[in-house]
Amino acid sequence: MSLLSVRNLSIWFDDPARPAVDGVDLDIEAGRMLALVGESGSGKSLTALSVIDLLPPGATRRADALTLEGEDVLGWPEARRRALRGGRVGTIFQEPLTALNPLHKVEKQIGEAIRVHQRLGREAVRRRCLELLEQVELPASEDMLARYPHQLSGGQRQRVMIAMALANDPQLLIADEPTTALDVTIQETILDLLKRLQRERHLSILLISHDLGLVGRFAEDVAVMHRGRIVERGATGEVLSAPRDAYTRHLLDAEPAGRPDPLPADPPVLLRADDLAVHFPGRRQGWLGRRDTVAAVDGVSFQVHRGETLGVVGESGSGKSTVALALLRLIQARGKVVLLDQPLHELGGRALRPWRRHMQVVFQDPYGSLNPRLTVSQAVEEGLRVHHKELDAAQRAARVRDLLAEVGLPADSGDRYPHEFSGGQRQRIAIARALVLEPDLLILDEPTSALDRSVQAQVLDLLKALQRRHGLSYVFISHDLKVVRAISHRLLVMRHGKVVEHGDTDRVFANPEDAYTRRLIDAAFSRDGKQAVAQ
């Protein structure tokens, strides 16, 4: 008998005829990990959270049956269903920074999870907290208990979340994208931990993920969701090696692959950065003392040739986005930036403005990078208004139309607002906005990280096509080595604001010189190795 089984589950918002989850059946066996896989909007989170009545406001649920160990949960009174949450069913959320209360210490966070469900004395709760910390492989010390969330790293926060979920010995753990917000090297360790807990405690885990590589490595069973329906399910090895459904195949094919187009021999240098450094003010020494500085970027030098893509790789906090802002001169930086033989670091304010059109930027977040109150054509033509004052409205409109067509947006996009577009489309708008001035260099700061894999592949293809057509150079910043390998000619690996490795992409991947680079590559590609074994 399965631990949890759901029959014919539907969830809708306004209109029952357009359900977000449409007739889903789900069975989770005791002691196994079931991965619910799908792209954003497929209904995978809704499905999982509906099990413990955690639906967003406005959502309506209907199910024929929802049973936990054979007991029909739907028939239970409200209070008993509430006791399920954090009791027999634990939950881990994606973003540990927002899921923990920033004003509570670790002891209080975990302690509260215990106290809600058990009557224990102060000392007993504290002992239990230490026990739990040990289980999630955190130092079980008083010091740890007294820390606030902001004093923990991302991985540590996620471990605290897991400790909270385990506080009442649950039978089922719902993990909603538990590693998506974490760096690759840390993702591994968190999933290793979940796997160990699953084995030791005979725990069932419902893992929600969009990352097939991860799922292939850790989950026993997999169910693929698409537009609110489960399109394929089965043992992970079988599904991933011999997918029956077209959508599953589509997902598997969307893993970034391919290589950048070869460069012409000896291209001229477009951009040179010399000893770039960015310091942020840190803690002040006493009341009137000097302020410390924290080096976000420290002595970074590189060159970008015409038509070339330089990949900048690093984990969060490595200073790679700060490099982008320093190149664009949007923050104070020391060191030299030379673009087209013009030393930009000597220019300020007004004198810099004409040079800006040679270097443009695309940011990570497709939602935050477009002003919600400007139409697409208003956003795209803004650069023309600044740098090509000689163009009249009709000429600007024509230019914008051509460009929107070139980045593959529908013809009527210009008059619409950003919120009417999907994430991938918005990223195309942002690319169009950057290209309108026909720049020589495009700085791409994690341009595909917020997108689903299949959309990611489309955006990468678009970027490659644009590079071919216009001879663009890219500085491509990413934490995702697979994506970087698919597009970069050369690679810059950063850690703690410094460059740890710099060289041709093929050389770095085949033969990394630095230990940290090797670890990154292992973390990113070992999953494929495992998958290959499964095949």
Next chain:
Amino acid sequence: MELSPIWRRQWRTFRRNRRGLWSLYLFLVLFVLSLGAEFVANDKPILVRYQGELYMPVFNVYPETTFGGLFETEANYRDPYVSELINEDGWMLWPPVRYSYDTINYDLEVPAPAPPSADNWLGTDDQGRDVLARLIHGFRLSVLFGLILTVAASAIGIVVGAVQGYYGGWLDLAGQRFVEVWSSMPILYLIIVISSFVVPGFWTLLVIMLLFSWMTLVDLVRAEFLRARNLDYVRAAQALGVRTPVILFRHMLPNAMVATLTYLPFVLNASVIMLTSLDFIGFGLPPGSASLGELLGQGKANLHAPWLGLSAFVTLALMLSLLVFVGEAVRDAFDPRKYLAGTGETS
């Protein structure tokens, strides 16, 4: 200009709040009516026809001799002698209330303040002036004063907050400290002191109060701009080389306006209350002005004439309640959690 879809969605949410919507309609009707107060309550007829010619005493001054009278001074149309002269060879179209805010009714049968009667619907005050006429003119004065003060104070506050938030650093620090010191000034006492050597008129009072009321929105707008200056679309505009004023007003201000607009009805309310309380204690508008505060003061001084206090109270209560209801509806309309509710957007 076409409304952007965000505005349209917010307008829809606003209309869903029936109380706010009806309050807005009612307030607008009252405000528009009071704007034409001269046509509603006046001691001059709107239109006079005399010997085949049309006269508009509301706009023009006609001497009594025009209508065959004796004096070269302006005709007093309420004078039975003048009205007889006109009615003999023409007619007069009177507004519904035949008193202006400063018309003194000398024909009272009881000593002023006179109770409500067929002639003075809400009675008269202690100087024999019609209460209804004073209310209508006073409503206009209060709302106009409040509106001008609100718009001017908000404009200054938004610019100061925007500059502080966008540039940050020393400018922000100095600005904040200045606002803190400035806002700790006791405005009421200052006005009392000032009014002891100048007689404050409408505009002087407005300027004095403006000096001390522009701080309301500074912190709010500053916080919004501090947040917005690190948004990617602002950075993208900077990278495009867009000039700073354009970034401030095209990219940041419209998005910061949401928080600001939410506050406006309440700022308006505060301005009206401020003026009323100054009038009440006698340091507001010059004597003789149509003022709700002064009427309240009379109500307090003449407890045996409850129509004074009651009328002023009901008018003020109605006006302020309507504004609060509108304000609540605006606040809800701008709350993204409310106007996005039910659209099925989840993260």
